[in-house]
Amino acid sequence: MRRYGRVALAGVLVVQLVISTSGTQTKEAAPKKIAIRAGQLIDGKSDTPITNALILIEGDKIAAVTPGGAAPAGVEVIDLSKATLLPGLVDTHTHLLLNGDITADDYDTQLLKESIPYRAVLGARNARIALDHGFTTMRDLETEGAMYADVDIKTAITNGEVPGPRMQVATRAMTPTGMYPLLGYSWELKVPTGVQYVDGVDGARKAVREQVMFGADWIKYYSDRRYHFEADGVLHSMVNFTDEEAKAIVEETHRLGKKVAAHAIGSDGIAAALRAGVDSIEHGDGLTDALIDELVKKGVYWVPTITVGAYVAPGRGGDWTKMVDLEKAAFQKALKKGVKITLGTDAGGFDWKGLNQAKEFEYYVEYGMTPMQAIRSGTVVPAELLGWSDKVGAIEAGKWADLVAVSGDPLKDITELQRVKFVMKGGAVYKNEGK
Numbered sequence: 001m002r003r004y005g006r007v008a009l010a011g012v013l014v015v016q017l018v019i020s021t022s023g024t025q026t027k028e029a030a031p032k033k034i035a036i037r038a039g040q041l042i043d044g045k046s047d048t049p050i051t052n053a054l055i056l057i058e059g060d061k062i063a064a065v066t067p068g069g070a071a072p073a074g075v076e077v078i079d080l081s082k083a084t085l086l087p088g089l090v091d092t093h094t095h096l097l098l099n100g101d102i103t104a105d106d107y108d109t110q111l112l113k114e115s116i117p118y119r120a121v122l123g124a125r126n127a128r129i130a131l132d133h134g135f136t137t138m139r140d141l142e143t144e145g146a147m148y149a150d151v152d153i154k155t156a157i158t159n160g161e162v163p164g165p166r167m168q169v170a171t172r173a174m175t176p177t178g179m180y181p182l183l184g185y186s187w188e189l190k191v192p193t194g195v196q197y198v199d200g201v202d203g204a205r206k207a208v209r210e211q212v213m214f215g216a217d218w219i220k221y222y223s224d225r226r227y228h229f230e231a232d233g234v235l236h237s238m239v240n241f242t243d244e245e246a247k248a249i250v251e252e253t254h255r256l257g258k259k260v261a262a263h264a265i266g267s268d269g270i271a272a273a274l275r276a277g278v279d280s281i282e283h284g285d286g287l288t289d290a291l292i293d294e295l296v297k298k299g300v301y302w303v304p305t306i307t308v309g310a311y312v313a314p315g316r317g318g319d320w321t322k323m324v325d326l327e328k329a330a331f332q333k334a335l336k337k338g339v340k341i342t343l344g345t346d347a348g349g350f351d352w353k354g355l356n357q358a359k360e361f362e363y364y365v366e367y368g369m370t371p372m373q374a375i376r377s378g379t380v381v382p383a384e385l386l387g388w389s390d391k392v393g394a395i396e397a398g399k400w401a402d403l404v405a406v407s408g409d410p411l412k413d414i415t416e417l418q419r420v421k422f423v424m425k426g427g428a429v430y431k432n433e434g435k
């Protein structure tokens with residue numbers, strides 16, 4: 001792990017109380033202005049980068065982007081004239097409260113031997129690692145037994161107590177009783193579960209209401225388990241919820257103005273999740289041609305999480321290796337057919353300290369995306385999924401000043417994104433390791 005860079009946690013909005021001569025008027029001082037000179041700018045929207053761009057930041061937002069241009073007099077200029085500037089990266093599938101999950105033992109140890117406060121401390125550390133790697137926004141997709149600790153981490157970041165990305169969180173995922181670990185312990189023992197067990201249509205609605213009450217931005221449920229290949233060559237699975245239950249989860253979530261992410265690996269689980277009307281399919285290894293068509297038709301986002309699949313496969317063995325190859329083929333078909341692929345890694349499923357989540361970009365290019373497409377899948381496309389298109393994902397006037405820079409050209413070498421040198425979030429510089 002790289003050491004944490006230069007920190008500027010103090011609010012960038014400098015508020016001064018100015019008392020006028022009459023002694024009755026107060027006003028706020030103008031927000032702090034910073035200009036960045038970028039050698040090359042990938043703004044997240046244009047097909048071609050802009051060379052020698054000037055980005056003017058006022059307070060926590062981008063005020064203007066101009067090719068060439070001169071910084072206004074008296075404004076602090078950050079010189080990144082030898083670097084490529086990009087929008088802050090977005091990962092739409094993470095687990096801040098998890099630290100590696102290759103085997104059942106890894107998982108059980110964390111739930112049985114680590115307290116939730118201890119796990120939350122590590123979660124805050126993981127949020128800092130993610131920001132250090134250039135991820136200024138993340139959707140954290142369940143706490144794996146750590147209850148609502150993701151809401152607390154999000155709150156601490158929002159309040160400026162700890163550094164980390166902007167967060168949308170899913171709190172506790174859902175499965176029916178007995179369909180997610182911890183399992184296999186004596187019935188005499190009360191052991192924690194990695195999810196909230198939810199049964200029946202009424203139970204589903206109540207669980208959604210409860211999670212939203214405690215701060216869930218997203219509802220996540222496990223559509224399937226027990227993935228296996230059958231004679232048709234398709235990756236099948238056992239579906240967890242009845243259609244009525246899954247539909248109740250989705251309907252209630254949408255009624256409360258939130259969205260649903262479904263873990264769905266096998267074709268049966270993906271089909272069930274699409275029938276229920278979810279907003280994003282997580283993993284999706286078993287996507288068939290027909291299911292890909294349905295994703296396109298319904299405008300459902302796909303979050304492939306290739307990094308974790310490739311990482312856990314050698315340790316898990318069995319069909320997991322075959323699933324990596326299967327997902328590669330599905331990715332290529334989905335890309336051709338225009339599925340909205342949004343970058344998600346499942347960080348936490350692999351150790352935050354061991355692997356940079358930006359590796360996911362490398363897989364997308366290896367699997368057939370152009371570097372620009374891969375960058376979009378981790379900037380503008382997830383911004384849409386999160387409902388934050390007006391705030392993150394692109395470098396343009398009005399958006400939050402969330403920016404990263406790399407020294408080389410990521411359009412020539414996508415692995416540059418694994419070596420982020422500069423990170424700004426909301427106008428505050430969190431890392432600046434030179435040009």
Ligand SMILES: [Zn+2]
Nearest residue numbers: 095141346349
């Ligand atoms: Zn996950």
